[in-house]
Structures are given as structure tokens and as C-alpha cells.
Amino acid sequence: MTEHAEPQKGASHMPAVLTALIAIVFLTAVPFLVLRAGDRRAEPAVMDADTRERTEGEKVYQRNCVGCHEPRGQGRPGQYPSLIGAPWLLGDKETAIRIVLLGVVGPMECEGRTYNNAMPNFGVNLSDLDIARVLTFTRGHWGNQADAVNEAEVAKVRASLGARTQPWGGGGELDAARKSAVLP
Numbered sequence: 202m203t204e205h206a207e208p209q210k211g212a213s214h215m216p217a218v219l220t221a222l223i224a225i226v227f228l229t230a231v232p233f234l235v236l237r238a239g240d241r242r243a244e245p246a247v248m249d250a251d252t253r254e255r256t257e258g259e260k261v262y263q264r265n266c267v268g269c270h271e272p273r274g275q276g277r278p279g280q281y282p283s284l285i286g287a288p289w290l291l292g293d294k295e296t297a298i299r300i301v302l303l304g305v306v307g308p309m310e311c312e313g314r315t316y317n318n319a320m321p322n323f324g325v326n327l328s329d330l331d332i333a334r335v336l337t338f339t340r341g342h343w344g345n346q347a348d349a350v351n352e353a354e355v356a357k358v359r360a361s362l363g364a365r366t367q368p369w370g371g372g373g374e375l376d377a378a379r380k381s382a383v384l385p
């Protein structure tokens with residue numbers, strides 16, 4: 202009896218072994234396919250326009266602003282104002298554009314502290330697009346949530362300054378300039 206039962210028992214194991222093999226192949230493939238799908242989502246081809254502008258803006262920031270406003274936008278208290286929650290940066294975009302185009306040399310109040318240092322005039326070295334991008338980045342990063350700035354807006358503000366290259370004299374003059382707004 203036992204001699205007959207043995208081969209029968211062995212044969213009945215075959216489907217179980219096959220099922221186990223198929224299960225192993227399947228379970229190995231699923232995480233792989235999920236990872237591949239994740240990779241595709243992260244590809245720059247599907248990056249939305251705002252994210253792309255911020256990424257480009259971060260490069261402009263690293264090249265031009267980081268020396269004073271520091272890598273995480275925190276500035277240096279008393280010397281260079283922080284850009285996190287910064288009142289002039291996050292208010293109307295026109296004022297932020299004016300600051301980057303001409304720079305500032307006089308006193309200005311930033312978060313309860315008066316700064317009276319010098320910010321360079323980037324209008325001479327940076328294109329309208331670069332200025333739009335760096336402002337989109339700084340206004341939308343480190344917890345800042347102000348809206349993006351586009352190239353046409355920078356061009357309009359630049360045109361309104363005419364041939365002026367002299368930096369803003371400080372917060373007083375920047376406030377006064379708001380009265381002749383050129384952006385809606």
C-alpha cells in the first residue's frame with residue numbers, strides 16, 4: 202500500500218510548487234512596477250510650469266543672492282534682512298521687482314528692525330526672466346506663499362523706471378513709488 206501511495210503524494214505536490222513559484226515572481230514584480238511608475242511621475246517632462254520657474258529661480262538665487270540673504274533665506278540679522286516672511290518681498294510684487302532692479306541704499310524697516318546697508322542693483326546683470334524667476338522662487342519658498350512673478354511684469358516695471366540707475370533711497374522712497382503703480 203505504502204509503495205503505491207508514495208508517487209501519488211509526490212505528484213500532488215507539483216501544482217503547489219508551481220503556485221508558489223508564480224506567487225514569488227508576481228510579488229517580486231509588483232514593487233518593481235510600482236517603483237517604475239513613481240520614477241515616471243518624478244521626471245521633469247511632467248513638471249508643472251510653476252515648479253519649473255521656481256527651480257530656475259533657485260539657480261538665480263544661488264548665483265546672486267545667497268552671499269547676503271544666506272542659503273535658507275534667513276539673512277544676517279542687522280546686516281542683511283531675512284527673506285522669510287519679508288514684508289517688502291511678499292507685499293505687492295511691483296515693490297519687490299523695484300528692489301531687485303535698482304537695489305537699495307537707505308534705511309528700510311524689515312520685521313521690526315531697521316536695515317541701513319546696501320543691496321546691489323541687479324537690473325544691470327539680470328534679465329527680466331531671471332528677475333521674475335528669482336522672485337517667484339523667494340516669494341514661494343521657505344514657507345513664503347506669495348504669488349508668482351512673470352517676465353512681462355518685470356518688463357513693465359523696468360520700463361517705468363526709464364533710464365534711472367540710482368538705487369532706492371530706502372523704505373520711504375519705496376513706499377512713495379507705490380503711488381505710481383504700473384501693474385494692475
Ligand code: HEC
Nearest residue numbers: 265266269287288289290305306307311316317318319320
Ligand atoms: C550684497 C548683499 C546683498 C545681495 C547680494 C542681495 N541683497 Fe537683497 N538686500 C540686501 C540688503 C542690505 C537689504 C536691505 C536694504 C538696506 O539695508 O537698505 C536687502 C533687502 C532685500 C529685500 C527686501 C527685504 C524685505 O524685508 O522684504 C529683498 C526682497 C531682497 N533684498 C531680495 C534680494 C534678491 C532677490 C537678491 C538676489 C537677486 C538679493 N536681494 C541680493 C543685501 C543684498
